[in-house]
Amino acid sequence: MSNLSQRLMLGVLGVAGAGILAMTISSALAQPMPTEEPTKPAPPAGQTYTGVKECSACHFKQYMAWKKTKHGKDSFEVLPEKYRTDGQCIVCHTTGYGQATGYKDATTPNLLGVTCEACHGPGSKHAEIAKQYSNKKLSPAEEKTVRDSIWRLRPGNVCIDCHVDKAHKDHPKYSKE
Numbered sequence: 051m052s053n054l055s056q057r058l059m060l061g062v063l064g065v066a067g068a069g070i071l072a073m074t075i076s077s078a079l080a081q082p083m084p085t086e087e088p089t090k091p092a093p094p095a096g097q098t099y100t101g102v103k104e105c106s107a108c109h110f111k112q113y114m115a116w117k118k119t120k121h122g123k124d125s126f127e128v129l130p131e132k133y134r135t136d137g138q139c140i141v142c143h144t145t146g147y148g149q150a151t152g153y154k155d156a157t158t159p160n161l162l163g164v165t166c167e168a169c170h171g172p173g174s175k176h177a178e179i180a181k182q183y184s185n186k187k188l189s190p191a192e193e194k195t196v197r198d199s200i201w202r203l204r205p206g207n208v209c210i211d212c213h214v215d216k217a218h219k220d221h222p223k224y225s226k227e
Contacts, residue, residue: 093200097172098151101160104177105167108184113166121164130226138222142212146172169201169208176200 106113116122126134126143133139135155137147145161145168146152153161167173176199183192214221 091198093171093198094175096175097200098174099146099149099153099161099167099172100174100177101145101158101167102163102165103160105165105173108177108180109166116166121168125163130224133224139224164212169203171201171204173200 102113126140129139129143140153141147142164144153144163145165147154147161149172151172151174152158161167176196179199180196183196188196
């Protein structure tokens with residue numbers, strides 16, 4: 051095959067290939083976009099914060115793992131004393147600060163630090179619902195009832211709320227003394 055013939059054949063194949071690609075793209079665009087899995091139901095309204103001790107009663111393995119993390123060990127203790135009452139600081143170093151049943155002060159020690167409910171939301175109804183099934187192997191329906199009573203992870207970008215360096219915001223000015 052001559053050089054010219056090879057180039058002509060490649061050109062024809064290129065045009066045909068481009069046509070096939072265009073038809074494939076066009077066909078794909080005509081298809082409905084796959085829908086995301088259905089949104090899980092929101093946990094029951096009116097939940098209150100219970101504190102990490104309540105969570106650890108049923109989720110001891112998870113509690114012990116959390117306790118070894120920076121969130122569990124020292125997220126409040128890293129704050130210099132003079133900032134431990136500063137709302138701009140404790141909103142990220144406690145659980146539920148600014149919420150009616152969240153961290154207030156020394157009277158709510160179970161909400162010090164970044165606890166379970168910082169990510170999963172208040173858990174009073176979850177604890178209430180789960181207690182009725184204690185010491186029992188749950189059926190799939192019962193497990194769904196318990197799981198649907200708390201967020202697997204709160205909606206929104208929970209981590210970014212506090213890890214401001216990823217949100218392109220400046221951390222509030224503070225002195226490490």
